[in-house]
Amino acid sequence: MANAIAYLKMNGLGNDFVVVDARASKIRFSPAQVRRISDRETGIGCDQFIVMEPAPYPGADLFMRIYNEDGSEVDACGNASRCVAALVAEELVKSEILIATNAGLLVAQVNGDQVTVDMGKPKFDWQDIPLSEEFRDTRGIELQIGPIDAPVLHTPSVVNVGNPHAVFWVSDDPEKYGLERFGPLLENHPIFPQRANISLAQVISPDKIRVKVWERGVGLTLACGTAACAVAVCAARTRRSGRKVTIELPGGALQLEWRESDDHILMTGPWALDGRGELPAELMMEPAA
Structure with missing residues (x-):
């Protein structure tokens, strides 16, 4: 590695990220490199590895590439969006x-340590999920x-955001x-050809829901913005809540609004910068062919 690669360690409600700015250097990372960097014992450690890249078209400020800790690339990450928006x-x-x-253009409004991200419209059709x-x-x-006659979890609401x-109501x-036992099975269930994020949701009141998440490619996480x-949208769609709701996650609370005027989802929550460093050369090494 000719030049050291700087990184930032950030988090949104404990959902933590290693963030690399590749807008000038055009660095690309392999799945193996991402897994080594994300490893909490031998690497830096994170839920998602985030790469800031040049804007792909006029009007955008940058492109955000998102990898889960298992090296798989994913299209959206709400908590990382808030962190990146605050930096930029x-x-x-x-x-x-x-x-x-990869999921489209996100518009973020930054107000100090709180960021509101327009996450776009949810998709409910079975082919779009x-x-x-x-x-x-x-x-x-x-x-x-x-058991068939007494299932522990059943009849989830499903959506693509x-x-x-998949949201199981408890x-x-x-x-x-x-969820640590059922999460892997449900994430990889054949009904989900691209795997799925699994949430358990307890409705406390029409404007408050407690949630625990098994995140695809990550596992149990303190928070997951998507x-x-x-x-939020599944609760409103099934008349369990209104369109404005507080989602309580193990790492803290997010404010959600499923805007009636255009069906866009607005997510508001905090971001934090935890530290800075340089990626060790051994984490960037590729195995010999």
Whole structure:
């Protein structure tokens, strides 16, 4: 590695990221490199590895490339969007930042340590989520864990909010359901050809929902911005909540609004800078052919 690569360590409600600025250097990372960097024991450690790249078209301020800790590239990450927006807003001395992603253009409004991101419109059609078979009503699909006559989890709402999500509605604290056991099975269930993020959601009141998330390619996480979006729109769609709701995650709370005028999802929450460093050369080495 000829030149050291600087990184920032950031987080949104404990959902943590290693962020690299490749807008000038055009650095690309292999899945193996991402896995080594993301490893919490031998690398830097993070839920997602984020690469800031040049804007792909006029109007955007940059492109945000997102990798899960397992090296897979994904299209959306709400918590990382807030962190990146805050960085670029300070750099460009403006409050509105336009972030291009594989899921589309995100508009972020930065106000100090709070950032509101327009996450766009949710997709509810079974082919858009996607599912491997047709379900006309995705407010609740046939999928369950446990005995047929007494399932532990069943009938999730499904949606795509930049990536696929399944939301299981539970009556008790989500911590009681053993998501660490069921998460891998549900993430990789054949009904989800691109795998899925799995959430357990307990409706506390029409404007407050408690959520625990198993994130695709990551595992249990303190917070997941797109999962919060998924829960909010699915709760409103199934009349469990209104269109404005507080989503309580293990790492903290996000404010969600599924805007009635255009069906866009607005997510508001904090961001934090945890530290800076340079990627060690051994993490960037590729195995010999």
